């Protein structure tokens with residue numbers, strides 16, 4: 745297991761460079777929805793969401 749997403753999948757790579765949705769740098773990588781995103785940027789965003797979910801669930805709000 746390498747991070748939360750399976751970035752080894754060819755679905756995460758495109759021959760076209762597009763600006764990362766998070767930082768705007770050109771990238772060949774795509775996130776799980778096919779949106780251009782660097783691996784590190786997408787994993788940072790996912791970690792943030794996971795942290796929020798964890799906070800809410802520990803407060804019994806989910």
Ligand SMILES: [Zn+2]
Pocket residue numbers: 764765766767768769781782785
């Ligand atoms: Zn980025």
